[in-house]
Amino acid sequence: MITFDQCASAYIAAHRGSWKNAKHASQWENTLETYAGLIIGAMPVASVDTALVVKVLNPIWQDKTETATRLRGRIESILDWATVSKFRVGENPARWRGHLENLLADPNKLGRVEHHPAWPWQELAEFMVQLRSREGVAARAVDFAILTACHSGEVRGAAWAEIDVEGALWTIPAERMKAGREHRIPLSSPAVEILKRMPRVDDLVFPGRRQGTALSDMSLTAVLRRMSRPDITVHGFRSTFRGWCAESVANSFPREVCEHALAHSLPDKVEAAYRRGDLLVKRTMLMQTWADFCAGKITG
Structure with missing residues (x-):
């Protein structure tokens, strides 16, 4: 049996x-x-x-x-x-x-590609107000994923050992990255506030219900479903971020800075050769600007 x-x-x-x-x-x-x-x-x-x-x-x-x-x-x-x-x-x-x-x-x-519908970046501030009114670990994980423009799996697997809260820096090791390279993520002030409010009951920042297990992908999806948006995925917010980078007049950051924020390799090999750093200083400003936009502090 x-x-x-x-x-x-x-x-x-x-x-x-x-x-x-x-x-x-x-x-x-x-x-x-x-x-x-x-x-x-x-x-x-x-x-x-x-x-x-x-x-x-x-x-x-x-x-x-x-x-x-x-x-x-x-x-x-x-x-x-x-x-x-x-x-x-x-x-x-x-x-x-x-x-x-x-x-x-x-x-x-x-077809092998799963499509991830994106929330229109122009309407994101209103969505964030609704999201931040919700309680629970999964809702905070969705918020953190949006602020960091990371994949759902990277956020769900985030460990306290990877994060320097005081230094506002999250370093994801290579083995947890899709591209197989370490990725440093500067944390905006709202992202740091989320971390400071999370109780350290586990090695994981966003633990699941069972001790030692991460949240499931469906836990994050369920947050969006309860907000009456079953058509939107957490992954889709990366596209929201990219759309904002490309179209918002409030964003004057170069393309390579935005691509680094998404942990993308630059398509031009010559350009990539001259950009061997990870542009951390510029990305720190980019992610704070993105966080301010998410909070409705800047528009356009």
């Missing part, structure tokens, strides 16, 4: 040592908890069949194709582990070839 969740925990524990960093294990845990847990988590692993696997995958197969395909592979691996461990028998209901490929659309034809 071992459950799917118990098998998932055992599988992750068995393979954690072979994964290159802790982020990989947390990605497994978060996606399984978010999308599979409520449907099959508490079920005996022997009872998980094709219909249940499709029930897990179908809601996100079209809109979050990349996430859904990774989830399918993870479920398949866990069910394989359960079979080898004698907790279930028969073929794997999460296998793709000759099986789920007949029930679900080809993910390659659906």
Whole structure:
């Protein structure tokens, strides 16, 4: 009667040592908890069949194709582990070839890019008033993500050891960055205030409900849904920031400063060769200007 969740925990524990960093294990845990847990988590692993696997995958197969395909592979691996461990028998209901490929659309034809709708930068100050009236760790994480123009995963995984509150600097190590390079983020005064109000109950700045676990991506998305904006994603606020950088008359910062703020590599190799620094001083001014705009202190 071992459950799917118990098998998932055992599988992750068995393979954690072979994964290159802790982020990989947390990605497994978060996606399984978010999308599979409520449907099959508490079920005996022997009872998980094709219909249940499709029930897990179908809601996100079209809109979050990349996430859904990774989830399918993870479920398949866990069910394989359960079979080898004698907790279930028969073929794997999460296998793709000759099986789920007949029930679900080809993910390659659906497209690999997940679209992240952006909040119009001209309306951001009004949104921030609403956001800051909400309580909870997830709401503060969304606020911090907007102020720092970071990915959701970078914020959810933020550790106190990475942050110099007094120096107003957040240094994300290379292993937690998509580009694989250390990224220093100057913190505006509102971002520092968020940190000062967060209780240090864990190594994580924005801890989840369970000790030692990060917030799930869905926790941040739920904040936006409760604000009646299910069409907007946390990632989309990076596009909001980029739009403000490009179009706002209040922003006179050069393009390379804005690109560094987003941890983007400069597309021109010659230009990049002359910009080997991370423009921290200029980015400090940029992020404070952005924070002032978010607070409605400057317009345009």
